Amino acid sequence: MRDLLHRTSETAARYLENLDHRSVAPSPEAIAGLAELQEPMPDRPMEPGLVLDTLDRIGSPATTGMAGRRYFGFVIGGSLPAALAANWLAGAWDQCPGLFAASPIGTALEEVSLGWLLDVLKLPPGSGGAFVTGATMANFTALAAARHAVLARAGWNVEADGLFGAPPITVVVGDEVHPALSKGLGMLGLGRSRVVRVPVDGQGRLRPDQMPRIQGPAIVCLQAGNVNTGAFDPAREICARAHSAGAWVHVDGAFGLWAAASPQLEHLVDGVADADSWATDAHKWLNVPYDSGLAFVRDVTALKSAMSVTAAYLPQGAHREPSQYTPELSRRARGVEIWAALKSLGRTGLAEMIERNCRLARRFADALRQGGYEILNDVVLNQVLVSFGDPARNWRVIERVQRDGTCWCGPTDWQGRTAMRISVSSWATRDEDVDRSVEAILRAAAAD
Ligand SMILES: *Cc1c(COP(=O)(O)O)cnc(C)c1O
Numbered sequence: 001m002r003d004l005l006h007r008t009s010e011t012a013a014r015y016l017e018n019l020d021h022r023s024v025a026p027s028p029e030a031i032a033g034l035a036e037l038q039e040p041m042p043d044r045p046m047e048p049g050l051v052l053d054t055l056d057r058i059g060s061p062a063t064t065g066m067a068g069r070r071y072f073g074f075v076i077g078g079s080l081p082a083a084l085a086a087n088w089l090a091g092a093w094d095q096c097p098g099l100f101a102a103s104p105i106g107t108a109l110e111e112v113s114l115g116w117l118l119d120v121l122k123l124p125p126g127s128g129g130a131f132v133t134g135a136t137m138a139n140f141t142a143l144a145a146a147r148h149a150v151l152a153r154a155g156w157n158v159e160a161d162g163l164f165g166a167p168p169i170t171v172v173v174g175d176e177v178h179p180a181l182s183k184g185l186g187m188l189g190l191g192r193s194r195v196v197r198v199p200v201d202g203q204g205r206l207r208p209d210q211m212p213r214i215q216g217p218a219i220v221c222l223q224a225g226n227v228n229t230g231a232f233d234p235a236r237e238i239c240a241r242a243h244s245a246g247a248w249v250h251v252d253g254a255f256g257l258w259a260a261a262s263p264q265l266e267h268l269v270d271g272v273a274d275a276d277s278w279a280t281d282a283h284k285w286l287n288v289p290y291d292s293g294l295a296f297v298r299d300v301t302a303l304k305s306a307m308s309v310t311a312a313y314l315p316q317g318a319h320r321e322p323s324q325y326t327p328e329l330s331r332r333a334r335g336v337e338i339w340a341a342l343k344s345l346g347r348t349g350l351a352e353m354i355e356r357n358c359r360l361a362r363r364f365a366d367a368l369r370q371g372g373y374e375i376l377n378d379v380v381l382n383q384v385l386v387s388f389g390d391p392a393r394n395w396r397v398i399e400r401v402q403r404d405g406t407c408w409c410g411p412t413d414w415q416g417r418t419a420m421r422i423s424v425s426s427w428a429t430r431d432e433d434v435d436r437s438v439e440a441i442l443r444a445a446a447a448d
Contacts, residue, residue, distance in 0.1 A: 019068035023405025030061035070407035078426035086340030098323035110335030128300035134293035135254035138279035140184035141295040150217035174206035203231035218247035225256015230381030236271025258285040391418035406440035
C-alpha cells in the first residue's frame with residue numbers, strides 16, 4: 001500500500017506540473033486513445049500499480065486541464081492544495097459521515113464547516129445545512145424543505161401524503177432561472193414548466209415590478225450570480241414582497257453566494273440573507289475537488305422534516321446526524337475538504353481569492369474591449385461575455401481558441417446573441433495567465 005500511494009502521489013504531482021506545458025483541451029490523439037478502454041470485463045486480476053499506470057497512461061492525456069491556471073469554461077474552479085491533500089487523506093479514511101456513530105470525525109468536520117460557512121457567507125447563524133453533490137442537489141434539497149414548509153402551513157403533510165390532493169403551490173422564478181433549479185422543481189413534483197416566469201432586465205436580473213401577486217402556498221426562487229453575466233437578482237426588495245405574502249424565498253447562489261465572503265463585493269448579496277434557503281457549490285468558488293454542493297435552510301425543522309430517515313439500526317445520538325439533512329444516507333465525507341479549504345485560506349485568504357478572480361475578469365474584459373471586441377455584460381463578478389461578431393464567427397473563434405490550447409472558454413447564448421463566456425474561478429490563475437490567454441484569444445479572432 002505504501003509504495004502504491006507513493007507512486008500515486010508522484011504520478012499526480014507530475015500530472016499537475018505538466019498542466020502548464022500542455023494544451024488545456026486534450027489532444028485528438030489522446031481522445032482517440034480512449035478506445036483502448038473498450039475491452040470486455042477482464043477475467044483475471046491486475047496488480048494495483050499496473051492499474052494506476054494504465055489509468056495515467058490512457059487517462060491523464062485525455063483530461064481537460066480544469067485543475068490548471070487557464071481553464072475558463074463553465075464555472076469550474078480548481079482545487080486548493082490543502083483541499084486536494086485533504087481529499088487524498090479522506091480517501092484513505094474512507095468514512096461514511098451519515099451518522100455520528102459511523103464517523104465522529106466526518107460529522108464533526110461538517111458541523112464545524114457549517115458554522116464557518118454560515119459565518120463567511122453572512123447567512124443566519126443556526127441555519128440547517130446539507131452537504132450534497134452540487135448545486136443541482138442543493139437546490140433540490142432546499143426546495144424540498146420549502147415544499148414541506150409551505151404545505152405544512154396549509155395543513156398538509158407532503159412527506160407522508162405526497163402531492164396528490166395537496167393544495168397547489170405557486171412557484172415563481174426569473175426568466176433566467178438556471179436549468180438545474182428547474183430540474184429540481186421537476187424532481188419534486190412541482191413541475192419544470194408549471195411555474196410563473198418573471199421577465200428580467202438586460203443583465204438577467206429578475207424585475208421586481210413584474211412580480212405577480214402571490215397568494216396561498218408559494219415559493220419564490222431568486223438567483224445570486226447569473227451563470228452568464230454574474231448578475232444578482234434584487235433580493236432585498238423581492239424578499240420583502242414575497243414574505244409579506246407568506247411565500248418562501250429560495251436563492252440559487254451556486255457561485256455568486258461567495259461574493260458575501262468579500263468586503264469589496266458584499267454589496268452584491270444585499271438582502272440575500274433575508275431569504276429562507278440557499279444553494280451553493282463548494283466545488284465552484286471554494287475550489288475544493290468535485291463533488292461538493294451545499295444547501296442552507298433557515299428553518300432547521302423544515303429541512304429535517306423533508307430529509308429525515310429513521311430505522312432501529314440507525315442510532316440517533318445527541319449529536320448532529322448529517323443524514324437527517326441530506327437526500328443521501330451513505331455518501332463521502334465532503335466536510336473534510338471544505339474544512340481544509342476554509343482552514344487554509346482563512347477569512348482573508350478566501351476574500352482575497354474571490355476578489356482576485358473578479359479583478360482578473362475585469363482584466364480580461366478591458367483587454368478584449370481594447371482589442372476591439374464587444375463585452376456584452378457588466379462585469380460585476382467573475383464572468384465575462386465577449387462577442388466577436390455574428391454567431392458563425394463567434395463559433396469559429398471559440399473553436400480556434402479551444403484548439404490553440406493556451407486556454408479554454410466555451411460558447412453561450414445571451415439574450416439572443418452568441419458569445420464566448422469566460423469564467424475566472426480558480427485560485428491558481430494569475431495576471432500573466434490572463435495576459436497569455438488574451439493574446440491567444442485575440443490571435444484566434446484576428447485569424448478569422
Ligand atoms: C453551476 C450552477 C448550478 C448547478 O450546479 P451543479 O454543481 O453543476 O449541480 C445551478 N445554478 C447555478 C446558478 C449554477 O451556476
